[in-house]
Amino acid sequence: MENSSKLPDDAIANLRILVHDLSNRILVHDLSNSLETILQAAYLLGQAEPEGNRKKWAQMIDGAARDAARVNREIRQILKFQSSVADRQSSATPEAKD
Numbered sequence: 001m002e003n004s005s006k007l008p009d010d011a012i013a014n015l016r017i018l019v020h021d022l023s024n025r026i027l028v029h030d031l032s033n034s035l036e037t038i039l040q041a042a043y044l045l046g047q048a049e050p051e052g053n054r055k056k057w058a059q060m061i062d063g064a065a066r067d068a069a070r071v072n073r074e075i076r077q078i079l080k081f082q083s084s085v086a087d088r089q090s091s092a093t094p095e096a097k098d
Contacts, residue, residue: 017086021079021086025079028076031075032072035072038061039066041061042058042061045061046059046062
């Protein structure tokens with residue numbers, strides 16, 4: 001009899017979900033850090049009291065950064081919801097008995 005070291009299909013599917021979830025969390029975390037840096041830079045530009053076009057550009061950067069931060073929060077909420085649904089589904093799946 002051949003002893004296969006292949007993982008069961010359900011284990012592979014669960015691993016794929018875990019890796020996908022982890023990579024999404026890492027990406028969202030990195031995006032949050034980048035947005036925080038942009039928001040801080042926009043604030044500092046505003047504090048420098050730029051004039052003319054520079055003031056307009058600083059306001060554009062600030063507005064876009066705030067919009068991006070809002071979108072990022074919404075993405076985090078969606079991922080959190082999806083994760084909680086997946087957790088509930090996996091806990092509701094009966095375990096195979098030996």
